Amino acid sequence: MDAMIVLKKTTRNNLYTYALVIVAYLIVQLLISGGNISSSLQGQLVPICAYVILAISLNLTVGILGELSLGHAGFMSIGAFAGVVACISLEQIIPITILRLIVSLIVGALFAGVAGFLIGIPVLRLKGDYLAIVTLAFGEIIKNIINILYVGLDKAGLHISFLSDSNALNLGEGGRVIIDGPLGITGIPKLSTFTIGFVLILITLFIVLNLVDSRSGRAIMALRDNRIAAESVGIHITKYKLMAFVTSAALAGAAGTLFAMNYSTIIASKFGFNTSILILVFVVLGGLGNIRGSIIAATLLTILPELLREFNSYRMLLYAIVLILIMLATNNDAFKSHLGALKARLLPAKLRKEKGGAENG
Numbered sequence: 001m002d003a004m005i006v007l008k009k010t011t012r013n014n015l016y017t018y019a020l021v022i023v024a025y026l027i028v029q030l031l032i033s034g035g036n037i038s039s040s041l042q043g044q045l046v047p048i049c050a051y052v053i054l055a056i057s058l059n060l061t062v063g064i065l066g067e068l069s070l071g072h073a074g075f076m077s078i079g080a081f082a083g084v085v086a087c088i089s090l091e092q093i094i095p096i097t098i099l100r101l102i103v104s105l106i107v108g109a110l111f112a113g114v115a116g117f118l119i120g121i122p123v124l125r126l127k128g129d130y131l132a133i134v135t136l137a138f139g140e141i142i143k144n145i146i147n148i149l150y151v152g153l154d155k156a157g158l159h160i161s162f163l164s165d166s167n168a169l170n171l172g173e174g175g176r177v178i179i180d181g182p183l184g185i186t187g188i189p190k191l192s193t194f195t196i197g198f199v200l201i202l203i204t205l206f207i208v209l210n211l212v213d214s215r216s217g218r219a220i221m222a223l224r225d226n227r228i229a230a231e232s233v234g235i236h237i238t239k240y241k242l243m244a245f246v247t248s249a250a251l252a253g254a255a256g257t258l259f260a261m262n263y264s265t266i267i268a269s270k271f272g273f274n275t276s277i278l279i280l281v282f283v284v285l286g287g288l289g290n291i292r293g294s295i296i297a298a299t300l301l302t303i304l305p306e307l308l309r310e311f312n313s314y315r316m317l318l319y320a321i322v323l324i325l326i327m328l329a330t331n332n333d334a335f336k337s338h339l340g341a342l343k344a345r346l347l348p349a350k351l352r353k354e355k356g357g358a359e360n361g
Helices: 002-033 045-065 072-089 097-123 129-147 194-212 215-225 227-232 237-260 273-286 291-307 309-330 333-346 349-360
Strands: 150-154 157-161 176-180
Touching: 002 194, 002 291, 045 072, 045 194, 045 215, 045 237, 045 273, 045 291, 072 097, 072 129, 072 150, 072 176, 072 237, 072 273, 097 129, 097 194, 097 237, 129 273, 194 215, 194 237, 194 291, 215 227, 215 237, 227 237, 273 291, 291 309
Parallel strands: none
Antiparallel strands: 150 157, 150 176
16 A cells, blocks of 8 residues: 555656656747747757756656766767767768757767667776766866867768867768868758757656666666665665766767757867866755756756846856855745745645645555
8 A cells, every 4th residue: 555655656756756747848848939029048058958858867867776877978978979970971871851960869869879779888887086086077177189180071981080170080072071170160060959858858857766766776776775685685776877978878868969050060068077067066956866956957047047148247156155055045944844844834734634634645
């Protein structure tokens, strides 16, 4: 009976999360159709979707698994560059843009997932500050590798070089340089849309929430709470750590592809240390292990600088003050207790009674 009650409560919470995303999407679409959203804010919609996916995926590593990773932008960059290369290469083979975008998202996720697997095997043997430092180094290494990477396309296929310039690719007639070292990629087909981002958020939620609620998810959280106790009852540490880490990396790769294909040009420096910290801020502000909180935090903190643009000189100062106030509020026990009391008052009496009965049961 207890198991049934817990299952229903978990399912209800998951449905609330899906409903939050769907309602937000419908409201934004209504505002766009009514001309109530500025063009600059509309341009932020796809990046918001990408950051929401990144926040959810990083929360899987930091909040659910309990390991601090500072290299999430590295997986994002792998997905971005791999996805764009795939999209440009398949332009003649797959002329349907939506289908080509889907294939590119899958390619970006696969490349980032493979990178997560290869990095995770040695890195996840570490913990605490050591893990954070190594993942930080990984992000910087990826950025520097892309800065010396040259990729071209001609009739013979893809050409790859790590030499000093794109001339080393030896492209044939009609060939095109796709990745031009530190200059990145130019002329990217802008295929990403808000609707695609919305669908990708739902897919990300489905993957993460179902993983968390599964037997594997319980094993992952057991590792977070007490590694020694989890190992003593037969939980395979490396297997479940890798499962969470690779899933997180693959989702970050898909978000990277979505993000990159919203712009005509991308460079490796866009996916540096500051981006990893920004994603971590989304997770911390939203609450470790709180998926719904990550969605709200990523959305608000991406929109906030744009809303404060009219204050220009004081924009970043106001942004920092708001950020500090939010962190103080979300980490204050008194604030949380007042919020809980307010929530209890707002809940219908019947729902409070059902909730109380479920907790007593």
